[in-house]
Amino acid sequence: MIMRLKDCHNFGDFRKLAKLKLPSPIFHYIDGAADDEITYARNTSAFDDVDLVPNVLRGVENVDLSTTIFGKKLDLPFYLSPTALQRLFHYDGERAVGKAAKKFNTMFGVSALATVSVEEISSLIDTPKMFQFYFHKDRGLNDSCLERAKAANFDVMALTVDTITGGNRERDLRTGFTSPPKLTLSSLFSFATKPMWGINYLTKGKFELPHLQDFVKEGTSTNSSIGNYFSTMLDQSMNWKDAEKLCSQWGGHFALKGIMSVEDAKKAVDIGCTGIMVSNHGGRQLDGSRSPFDQLAEIVDAVGDKLDVICEGGIHRGTHMLKALSLGAKACSGGRLYLYALAAAGQPGVERALELYKSELVRDMKLMGCTKISDLNRNNLRFRK
Amino acid sequence: MSLQNCYNFDDFRKLAKKKLPSPIFHYIDGGADDEITLKRNTKSFDECDLVPNILASVGKPDLSTTIFGKKIDMPLFLSPCAMQRLYHHDGDKASARAADKFGTFYSMSTMANNTIEEISNISGGPKLFQLYVHKDQSITDDLIDRCRRSGFDGMCLTVDTLVAGNRERDHRTGFTTPPKLTLQSLMSFALHPSWVFNYLTHGKFKLANVATKTDKGTNIAKSVIEYINEQYDPAMNWKDAEYCVKKWNGPFALKGVMSVEDAKRAIDIGCTAIMISNHGGRQLDGSRSPFDQVKAISDAVGDKLEIILDGGVRRGTHVLKAIAAGAKACSFGKMFLFSLAAGGQQGVEHLLKNMHEEINRNMVLMGCKNLKELNSSKLIYRTSNKI
Ligand SMILES: Cc1cc2nc3c(=O)[nH]c(=O)nc-3n(C[C@H](O)[C@H](O)[C@H](O)COP(=O)(O)O)c2cc1C
Numbered sequence: 001m002i003m004r005l006k007d008c009h010n011f012g013d014f015r016k017l018a019k020l021k022l023p024s025p026i027f028h029y030i031d032g033a034a035d036d037e038i039t040y041a042r043n044t045s046a047f048d049d050v051d052l053v054p055n056v057l058r059g060v061e062n063v064d065l066s067t068t069i070f071g072k073k074l075d076l077p078f079y080l081s082p083t084a085l086q087r088l089f090h091y092d093g094e095r096a097v098g099k100a101a102k103k104f105n106t107m108f109g110v111s112a113l114a115t116v117s118v119e120e121i122s123s124l125i126d127t128p129k130m131f132q133f134y135f136h137k138d139r140g141l142n143d144s145c146l147e148r149a150k151a152a153n154f155d156v157m158a159l160t161v162d163t164i165t166g167g168n169r170e171r172d173l174r175t176g177f178t179s180p181p182k183l184t185l186s187s188l189f190s191f192a193t194k195p196m197w198g199i200n201y202l203t204k205g206k207f208e209l210p211h212l213q214d215f216v217k218e219g220t221s222t223n224s225s226i227g228n229y230f231s232t233m234l235d236q237s238m239n240w241k242d243a244e245k246l247c248s249q250w251g252g253h254f255a256l257k258g259i260m261s262v263e264d265a266k267k268a269v270d271i272g273c274t275g276i277m278v279s280n281h282g283g284r285q286l287d288g289s290r291s292p293f294d295q296l297a298e299i300v301d302a303v304g305d306k307l308d309v310i311c312e313g314g315i316h317r318g319t320h321m322l323k324a325l326s327l328g329a330k331a332c333s334g335g336r337l338y339l340y341a342l343a344a345a346g347q348p349g350v351e352r353a354l355e356l357y358k359s360e361l362v363r364d365m366k367l368m369g370c371t372k373i374s375d376l377n378r379n380n381l382r383f384r385k
Numbered sequence: 386m387s388l389q390n391c392y393n394f395d396d397f398r399k400l401a402k403k404k405l406p407s408p409i410f411h412y413i414d415g416g417a418d419d420e421i422t423l424k425r426n427t428k429s430f431d432e433c434d435l436v437p438n439i440l441a442s443v444g445k446p447d448l449s450t451t452i453f454g455k456k457i458d459m460p461l462f463l464s465p466c467a468m469q470r471l472y473h474h475d476g477d478k479a480s481a482r483a484a485d486k487f488g489t490f491y492s493m494s495t496m497a498n499n500t501i502e503e504i505s506n507i508s509g510g511p512k513l514f515q516l517y518v519h520k521d522q523s524i525t526d527d528l529i530d531r532c533r534r535s536g537f538d539g540m541c542l543t544v545d546t547l548v549a550g551n552r553e554r555d556h557r558t559g560f561t562t563p564p565k566l567t568l569q570s571l572m573s574f575a576l577h578p579s580w581v582f583n584y585l586t587h588g589k590f591k592l593a594n595v596a597t598k599t600d601k602g603t604n605i606a607k608s609v610i611e612y613i614n615e616q617y618d619p620a621m622n623w624k625d626a627e628y629c630v631k632k633w634n635g636p637f638a639l640k641g642v643m644s645v646e647d648a649k650r651a652i653d654i655g656c657t658a659i660m661i662s663n664h665g666g667r668q669l670d671g672s673r674s675p676f677d678q679v680k681a682i683s684d685a686v687g688d689k690l691e692i693i694l695d696g697g698v699r700r701g702t703h704v705l706k707a708i709a710a711g712a713k714a715c716s717f718g719k720m721f722l723f724s725l726a727a728g729g730q731q732g733v734e735h736l737l738k739n740m741h742e743e744i745n746r747n748m749v750l751m752g753c754k755n756l757k758e759l760n761s762s763k764l765i766y767r768t769s770n771k772i
């Protein structure tokens with residue numbers, strides 16, 4: 001049976017279609033995580049340890065899903081996390097994702113390792129944009145990223161702090177995933193069996209990392225593994241002072257991405273952050289680390305009134321978002337929730353995914369007896385143990 | 386499949402399975418009864434989570450720790466395991482050399498195929514001897530004296546093997562030592578000709594350290610179970626243990642302590658360490674896992690003796706969790722035995738290199754500069770989830 005976009009009704013379906021379309025090293029780069037992928041699995045299963053308790057008879061014909069984070073009103077209570085190398089997943093890459101985000105008026109996160117430049121993205125969309133920053137050893141490169149994002153009118157800067165060194169992604173070790181893709185004997189077969197991907201990759205413009213390429217060879221011509229990039233290019237001595245300096249240099253809304261402890265969340269307030277993304281990088285870094293949802297309540301209790309707390313990772317369903325929002329997150333975000341859809345069908349794929357999540361949210365809000373995000377609170381939840 | 390493609394426990398296990406005759410593979414891989422404790426030993430690590438700190442400018446973390454009076458370069462070492470000549474023809478020599486190279490402990494089982502003297506000649510690295518109390522006390526005395534003369538650093542007395550566990554896989558495969566060719570095992574040995582060739586051409590199999598004292602380990606094909614039941618003293622008590630501690634008069638651990646109460650008694654008889662262990666799930670099925678128990682024990686006695694967690698360790702993060710819960714170091718058996726079977730000394734080195742890298746990477750991701758910083762505040766148990 002042939003699978004098409006219209007056969008995709010949930011996260012699992014998009015994943016299946018993406019698997020059909022992508023050469024296997026690329027699919028596993030998206031799909032994989034660190035070590036035994038226990039944290040990756042927990043990120044989603046954590047939502048199952050708590051149940052929603054609905055209220056009835058509340059008159060719920062009009063549901064407003066909007067939320068305000070980083071001073072911007074979004075029509076949806078979730079946004080698209082910054083992810084690297086999107087043109088490997090579909091030849092339109094960030095262009096497709098950005099335009100879909102614009103259509104739904106939600107925020108689009110652009111990675112430092114994006115394959116389309118911040119300038120081009122800002123010429124395509126005028127809706128809220130986040131630039132994700134990696135702290136490189138090369139300070140010239142850091143300044144350039146920051147200045148370009150500022151000039152391109154990005155609304156938020158997010159500094160990723162959980163990739164001090166590369167995670168142990170064993171699937172990538174086995175498939176030999178590098179960027180740009182290198183043809184080894186073992187990967188050749190997989191690329192050969194997905195000819196459409198190969199044709200599009202080779203004919204729809206050169207593969208580039210526009211934010212890095214003036215500074216490093218890792219950006220473009222040589223094949224480098226992502227783990228290698230983290231371990232050799234990023235500054236492992238990065239500390240709170242560096243983050244504070246960056247925050248003031250940026251001078252606008254600033255988030256740390258990858259906060260997991262209450263202690264660090266408080267420090268984020270002190271250095272002037274206006275938001276934090278509670279995240280373990282989708283389980284791709286430290287396996288055995290706590291899931292964002294498990295850790296959310298403590299963090300919200302400590303700093304929820306001082307900055308925007310975002311719950312990121314493991315989200316596959318509207319109800320997952322309702323649970324996180326009930327605990328006190330201002331919004332949710334995710335990577336794979338739109339990446340499989342991108343690989344499956346480009347912009348129409350991402351749009352279909354966003355439409356599905358949106359209609360799930362509307363339906364679930366009604367079933368919960370809520371008409372706006374601020375109606376959700378901890379009375380809606382019961383933990384099992 | 387080759388050593389280069391081995392990244393984790395399953396990979397080493399798979400390669401070992403390919404190389405070993407099946408009775409021998411199952412002797413390593415199996416546990417007691419329904420193997421519930423065997424599985425739980427690893428599973429228990431998944432019920433709590435690490436909480437990293439960010440922006441800590443860790444640089445190159447210090448992974449060293451001190452146990453048995455020796456500073457070792459990483460908080461993980463090789464558990465004492467019997468009869469390593471069966472898994473690779475270089476046996477204990479391979480393990481000892483690999484551990485030496487990575488600056489960590491090699492442990493020798495009473496039931497090793499190399500002598501205490503042979504190993505101390507080839508390795509100047511940290512060495513632990515594992516003692517069983519034999520019914521014939523002169524055997525025990527002899528072992529302790531020889532270890533002292535040969536410069537072993539520490540001694541551990543295994544206390545969870547008074548009788549042999551019910552290893553049902555061994556019943557089925559007919560595992561004996563030295564290997565006996567039964568009809569059912571013949572097929573498997575025939576299918577692994579290079580193992581048989583190496584086994585037959587690399588010197589005689591014997592339980593080297595007890596060979597002069599008992600013929601039981603050498604000539605007669607014995608099942609390990611029969612050996613344990615005949616030779617070890619099931620009446621062993623705290624007095625006997627204290628006798629060994631005094632006689633050794635150096636860093637000493639009880640291996641197989643599982644209760645807080647027994648941990649306290651270990652201090653009273655002069656132990657400097659305990660190894661929290663259920664023998665890798667090979668003895669009492671349904672017993673508690675070391676990781677489930679480590680926090681309670683460390684809260685009670687962690688300031689008075691060194692706590693070593695033994696059993697179920699497969700990942701760098703398991704080591705990190707054990708240390709955060711109060712252990713000073715971990716040890717592992719099956720995982721290194723599979724790497725030994727997979728590639729001899731090279732195999733064990735490949736494994737130790739992997740584990741060293743994992744521990745290092747995970748320390749960096751945790752934002753910890755040394756093992757001291759890895760305290761209980763970095764670990765959250767899921768059951769504490771409440772609102
Ligand atoms: C393929 C892929 C690439 C990613 N690239 C980046 C990146 O360049 N920068 C970053 O901060 N996070 C990156 N992430 C992490 C995401 O921003 C996000 O934290 C994660 O995907 C959330 O988990 P989820 O996929 O379960 O939603 C990436 C994730 C994936 C799956």
Ligand SMILES: Cc1cc2nc3c(=O)[nH]c(=O)nc-3n(C[C@H](O)[C@H](O)[C@H](O)COP(=O)(O)O)c2cc1C
Pocket residue numbers: 412413414426464465466467468494495496515543640662663664665666695696697698716717718719720722
């Ligand atoms: C094949 C094998 C032989 C063993 N022989 C001994 C031994 O002679 N003496 C001993 O104290 N423990 C022995 N053990 C137990 C180990 O020292 C250790 O407690 C156990 O393997 C730890 O669990 P793990 O395999 O999950 O790491 C043996 C374990 C295995 C797998």
